[in-house]
Amino acid sequence: MTEHDSKPRILVGVSGGIAAYKACELVRELRRAGCEVRVVMTAGAQAFVTPLTFQALSGAPVRTELLDAEAESGMDHIALARWAERIVVAPASANLIARFAQGLADDLLSTLLLATTAPVALAPAMNHRMWAHPATQANIATLVERGVTLIGPDSGDQACGEQGEGRLREPAAIARELLQPADVPLAGRHVLITAGPTFEPIDPVRFIGNRSSGRMGFALAAAAREAGARVTLVHGPTAEAVPAGIKGVATETAAAMHAAVMERLPETDILIAAAAVADYRPAEAQTQKIKKAAPVLNLTLERTEDILAEAASHAATLPRRPFLVGFAAETEQLREHAEAKRRTKAVDLIAANRVGEGLAFGTADNELLCIWEGGERTLPNQPKTQLARALIDLVIERLAERETD
Ligand code: CTP
Numbered sequence: 011m012t013e014h015d016s017k018p019r020i021l022v023g024v025s026g027g028i029a030a031y032k033a034c035e036l037v038r039e040l041r042r043a044g045c046e047v048r049v050v051m052t053a054g055a056q057a058f059v060t061p062l063t064f065q066a067l068s069g070a071p072v073r074t075e076l077l078d079a080e081a082e083s084g085m086d087h088i089a090l091a092r093w094a095e096r097i098v099v100a101p102a103s104a105n106l107i108a109r110f111a112q113g114l115a116d117d118l119l120s121t122l123l124l125a126t127t128a129p130v131a132l133a134p135a136m137n138h139r140m141w142a143h144p145a146t147q148a149n150i151a152t153l154v155e156r157g158v159t160l161i162g163p164d165s166g167d168q169a170c171g172e173q174g175e176g177r178l179r180e181p182a183a184i185a186r187e188l189l190q191p192a193d194v195p196l197a198g199r200h201v202l203i204t205a206g207p208t209f210e211p212i213d214p215v216r217f218i219g220n221r222s223s224g225r226m227g228f229a230l231a232a233a234a235r236e237a238g239a240r241v242t243l244v245h246g247p248t249a250e251a252v253p254a255g256i257k258g259v260a261t262e263t264a265a266a267m268h269a270a271v272m273e274r275l276p277e278t279d280i281l282i283a284a285a286a287v288a289d290y291r292p293a294e295a296q297t298q299k300i301k302k303a304a305p306v307l308n309l310t311l312e313r314t315e316d317i318l319a320e321a322a323s324h325a326a327t328l329p330r331r332p333f334l335v336g337f338a339a340e341t342e343q344l345r346e347h348a349e350a351k352r353r354t355k356a357v358d359l360i361a362a363n364r365v366g367e368g369l370a371f372g373t374a375d376n377e378l379l380c381i382w383e384g385g386e387r388t389l390p391n392q393p394k395t396q397l398a399r400a401l402i403d404l405v406i407e408r409l410a411e412r413e414t415d
Contacts, residue, residue, distance in 0.1 A: 017044055017045055017046040018044070018045045018046070018095055018096065018189070019045070019046045019048075019093055019094055019095045019096075020040055020045045020046070020047050020048075020094065020095065020096050020097075020098065020188065021047075021048050021049075021050060021090070021093070021094035021096070021097045021098075021122070021126075021128075022036060022037055022040070022047055022048070022049045022050070022064075022068075022097075022098055022099075022100065023049075023050050023051075023052075023097060023098070023099035023100075023102075023106075023119045023122070023123070024049060024050070024051045024052065024055040024059070024064070024099075024100065024101070025051075025052045025054055025055055025099060025101060025102055025103040025105070025106035025119065026052055026053070026054020026055050026057060026058065026103050026105070026106075027054070027055075027058065027101045027103045027135050027136065028058060028135075028169040029100075029101035029135035029169070029177075029178040030055045030058035030059045030101060031058060031059055032100070032101070032135075032178050032180075032181050033049075033055075033059070033064075033100050033101065033181070034059065034063060034064065034067055035181035035182075036098075036100050036181040036184055036185060037049060037064060037067045037068050038067055038181075039181050039182055039184075039185035040185050040188070040189075041067070041068070041069070043185060043189055045189070046070075047068040047069075047070065048068060048070050048072075048073070048090065048093065048094070049061075049064040049065075049067075049068050049070070049072045049073075050072070050073045050074070050090075050118055050119050050122060051064065051072060051073075051074050051119075052074075052103075052106065052117055052118075052119050053074070053117065054103065054105070056074060061074055071084075073087075073090065073118055074118065075118060076117055076118040076121055087118060087121055087122060087125065088125055090122060091121075091122045091125035091126040091127075091128075092126075094122075094126055094128045095128055096128050096129055096130075096131070096188060097122065097123065097126055097128050097129070097130045097131070098130075098131045098132075098133065098161070098184065098188055099119070099123075099130070099131070099132050099133065100132075100133035100135075100161075100178065100181075100184055101133060101134065101135030101136075101178045102132040102133055102134045102135065103134075103135070103136055104134075104136045104140045104141070104143075104146050106119065106120070107132065107134060107146060107149050107150060107153070108145070108146070108149050110123050110132075110149075110153060110158075111148075111149035111150075111152045111153055112149075129157070129159065130157075130158050130159070131158070131159040131160070131161050131184075131187070131188060132150075132153065132158055132159070132160055132161065133161040133162050133163070133178055133179055133184050134150075134160070134162060134163045134176070134178075135162075135163060135176065135177065135178035136163075136176050137168060137170050137172065137174075137176055138165075138168060138172060138173070138174025138175050138176040139174075140176065141163060141174075141175055141176035141254075142174075142175070142176075147254060150254055150255050151252075151254075151255065151256065151257050151258070154235075154240060154241075154255040154256070154257070155240060155242075155257050157198075157240065159187075159194070159197070159238065160235075160254070160255045161179055161183075161184050161187050161188070162177070162178060162179030162183075162184070163175055163176050163177055163178060163179065164177045164178070164179050164180075165177065175254075194237060194238025195237055195238065195406045196234060196237040196238045196239035196280075196402075196406065197238035197239070198238075199238075199239045199240070199279040199280060200239065200240045200241075200242070200274075200277055200278050200279050200280075201231075201234040201239040201240070201241045201242070201278070201279065201280045201281075201282065202241075202242050202244065202271065202274050202275070202278040202280070202281045202282070202332075203227050203230055203231050203234065203241065203242070203243050203244070203281075203282045203283075203284060204227060204244050204245070204267060204271060204282070204283045204284055204285035204287070204317065205224045205226070205227020205228055205230070205231070205243060205244070205245040205246070205248070205250075205284050205285050206222055206223070206224030206227060206228075206245045206246035206247065206248040206250070206285055206286070207219050207220045207221070207222040207224070207246045207247065207248070207285070207286050207288075208220075208246045208261070208262065208263055208264045208267060208285065208286075208287050208288045208314075209246065209247050209262050209263065209288075210263055210264065210288045210290075210291035210292060210295075210314070211263070211291075211292065211295040212292050212295060212296065212300070212309065213295065213296035213297075213298065213299050213300045214296075214297070214298070214299055215299055216299075216300070218288055218290070218291065218292065218311075219247075219288075220286050220288065221286075222246075222248075222285070222286035223248060223249070223250070224245055224246065224248030224249075224250045224285075225250060225374070225394050226284050226337075226376065226394050226397070226398065227243065227245065227282075227284035227285060228243065228245070228248070228250040228252070228253065229394045229395045229397070229398035230282055230284055230398040230401065230402065231243040231252075231253060231256050232253040232256070232395070232398065233395075233398040233399045233401070233402040234280075234282075234402055235253065235255050235256055236399070236402075237402055237406065239279075239280070240257075241255075241256045241257065242256070242257045242259060242274055242278075243256050243257065243258050243259065244259045244261060244267055244270045244271055244274075244285075245258060245259070245260060245261065245285070246261060246262060246267060246285060246286075246287075247260075247262055263288075263291065263314075264287045264288050264291065264314035264315055264317065265291075265314065265315060267285060267287060267317060268314075268315040268317045268320065271317050271321055272320070272321065272324065275321055275324055275325060275328070275332065276328055278332045279330075279332055279333065280332060280333045280334075280335065280405060280409065281318075281321055281325070281332050281333070281334050281335065282335040282405070283317060283318040283321070283334075283335065283336050283337060284337050285317070286339065287314065287316075287317055288314055289313065289314060289316075290311035290312065290313060290314060291311060291312060291314050292309055292310070292311060292312075293310040293311060293312040294310070316355070318334070318336045318355050318357065319354070319355045319356075321334065322334055322355055322356040322357055323356070326356070333358050333359075333405065333408070333409050333412065334355075334356075334357040334358050334359075335357060335358065335359045335360070335361065335401075335405060336351060336352070336355055336357040336359075336360045336361070337360070337361050337362070337363070338351045338352075338360050338361070338362040338363070339362075339363060339365040340362060340363070340364060340365065341364065341365055341366040344362050344363075344364055344379060345362070345379060345381070345386075347362070348360050348362030348379060348381055349381055352381055352382075352383075358382060358383075358408060358412065359380060359381070359382045359404070359405065359408055360380070360381050360382075361378045361379070361380050361389075361401060362378065362379045362380075362381065363376055363377065363378050363379070364377075374393055374394060375391055375392060375393055375394065375397075376391065376392075376394055376397055377389065377390055377391040377392075377397075378397060378401060380401070380404055382408055387404060389401060389404070
């Protein structure tokens, strides 16, 4: 929220859905918190709640039409877009999200969303299958990539009688997220994460891979998004699904992952290299399947690109050097090897874990020894989703330290 003495001006967009009635509570919460609120409703929203309800709750006229001569003669839609210091759409239906992602301006709310320069937050609410549909997920990823903030959705019982992810977040929680940007310490930052293994082709049917599941990198992506960041997840072949609101970039080889990272580095604030990148690849991938003939088969391997090390040396030349986080997977001498990697790869923070004998790779839990210049912290053994949150918190702390230096 901008710092001034007057009340924060929040425009609440209400789109169609049974959860529209909860927007009434949101408007009350925002007014209770001292905000000036204007409500804009889509045609679908009016099937569930009347404009009069929102008018009474917001204490201001409610706009429903793009071309309403009377309303336009007061505050026209461009003036309304300028008036808003922040826009929140709650509930945001699948249809509204699709129209916004496409840049359609076919009613007042979608037009305002295009015309505003204010930060926009969406609180989606819909049936869980509609939420999980690839079309909705692609639209959400596009919008988040453009800087839109996502609030929820939550999981649980749905109005349709089913259960799943797609419930509107509770109005009080939406209001809190809108008004306390401290809850989203990475708002406005772009976090680039590598995750999973790489597959290096030997011939058209065989490859050299490794046991990485990608879970840690995917959990880090979700944790960074929870902290408000725009997240790009460059991943190798894994069974993990890219979490909602995150841009996934699927790659297979170290070379492809390297290209995807280097291309995005200049617009990155934090790079976290969690991928288990192959260090060597077959020097020459055969174009035809290798036949079983010779009793011994020798493969000549060559070094792959060290993505993290190259990103670090390129980062040093950028006007805004990203904060760099590396991982160290070690079977022995954890601290010594990790510290050596931190120095040689010139990264700000290294997160070391033991691998081998059922540890780390492919497991649900892990423990990390995090080392930076002049300090270290052990993040104890815990599920990777929690561990990821703890690591993101540490990155936020170290980044703040670097920025106050
Ligand atoms: N890494 C990378 N590109 C590579 C190899 C590693 O970006 N070609 C990154 C990993 O994502 C990790 C860090 O470098 O963040 C360290 O990876 P690790 O496998 O522990 O170490 P290596 O550099 O491969 O060294 P070694 O295999 O000798 O331990």
